[in-house]
Amino acid sequence: MDNTVEKEIRLSDLFRHIKPFLRFFLSRLLLMLLAIALGIGLGLVYYYKQKPRFESVCTFMIEDKQPSMGGLGGIASQFGFDLGGLSGGGSLFSGENIFEILRSKRIVNKVLLSKVDSVQPAGMTLADLYLTFSDEGKKIRKKPQLASVNFNSVASSLTPLQDTVLNIIYNKIVKKSLIVDRVSKRGNLTKVQIDASDRKFAILMSQRIVEEAMSLYVHIKVGNAKMNISRMQVRADSLLMLLNGKYYSAAVAQTLDANPGIASSRVPAELALRDRGVISTLYSEVVKNLEASKMLLSQQTPVIEIIDYPSISTEDNLVSPVVTCFIGVFALSFLAFVTIFVQYLIRYKH
Incomplete structure (x- = not known):
């Protein structure tokens, strides 16, 4: 009985933090958009810097x-x-x-x-x-x-x-x-x-x-x-x-x-x-x-x-810009999300 109550309390605490976290996340939306833009930029830089193979x-x-x-x-x-x-x-x-x-x-x-x-x-x-x-x-x-x-x-x-x-x-x-x-x-x-x-x-x-x-x-x-x-x-x-x-x-x-x-x-x-x-x-x-x-x-x-015979149209194996940009956006967006979440936890404890 006590375990059931404890689980209900914890679940309720979780739902209670969703709305405050969403508001905090929206207040840091600029950081997320900056991470997305930076990820696209880094993906394009990697694409143009990589050597064809x-x-x-x-x-x-x-x-x-x-x-x-x-x-x-x-x-x-x-x-x-x-x-x-x-x-x-x-x-x-x-x-x-x-x-x-x-x-x-x-x-x-x-x-x-x-x-x-x-x-x-x-x-x-x-x-x-x-x-x-x-x-x-x-x-x-x-x-x-x-x-x-x-x-x-x-x-x-x-x-x-x-x-x-x-x-x-x-x-x-x-x-x-x-x-x-x-x-x-x-x-x-x-x-x-x-x-x-x-x-x-x-x-x-x-x-x-x-x-x-x-x-x-x-x-x-x-x-x-x-x-x-x-x-x-x-x-x-x-x-x-x-x-x-x-x-x-x-x-x-x-x-x-x-x-x-x-x-x-x-x-x-x-x-x-x-x-x-x-x-x-x-x-x-x-x-x-x-x-x-x-x-x-x-x-x-x-x-x-x-x-x-080897064809004169032998294609290189460069990673496409879509893939490089996706990887860049995913990596930096995830990093930005973790940063925002840590900031929320620190603010919640205080």
Whole structure:
């Protein structure tokens, strides 16, 4: 019974303070309106101060066919050629390897040193462009020894200062800007995403990293096979020249009016004909294996296809002014309300 009375008294006290608090709140309405106006202002300031972050995504897939060498590898090995390059490297881009390759210093640095405009060999590189818009570039330019470093005309090897700056850019991009992942856990599509405050840099970096990795993969996958085919082509050309020479030798060695009693006069012609037959057989085998190797190389060259190129209309991820103003108004209005409520409590106690 006493508890019920106590609760009723407390509830009545609460209702008794509502009207006085509302009157006190209305007397402080100017503070609330000022908080709302200030919140809108701070929201707009934050919107215009924030830097744009563009997300550029390039997706690609690899179809890697494993060749079956069969008897071709054995035949080619008889002539001193190794066609293993056509079947090796199957796991190069499998699993997590592809992620490490796409993030590797070899790939990223080569892309950074590429020209923004490929038709201008003396123009700005992507590394120079990064230094112009990034916070990291501003920090680098503040250091006197690094202020004048650029990559417009890179020689065969980087200078120590250029190498230092490029390593700083590489580490920053790999840690903060570059995202490499599967599009889906069960799929075979891989995406390369670049986040940057410059639209052109984000688009060019994501696309060129994929293209450079594709070029490297194809080179490793079929590079040895192409080299072996080139060597086999040289061998075939040499045998053809030798075979042509033996035809002339056999023709010269033929004696029209030889003395039947002297059998040794026919020996040079017989030897020339024998050599011509042997070389002709070797040439036929080499040419046959050469054509088979070329066909196998064309069939087993991996198919790497870019599915989605970065779009030139890649949108930034700036927080909209409506959201920033709403957050500012909500935060300052809540703070103003708490302030008014505390003022009322202090006044009520007195």
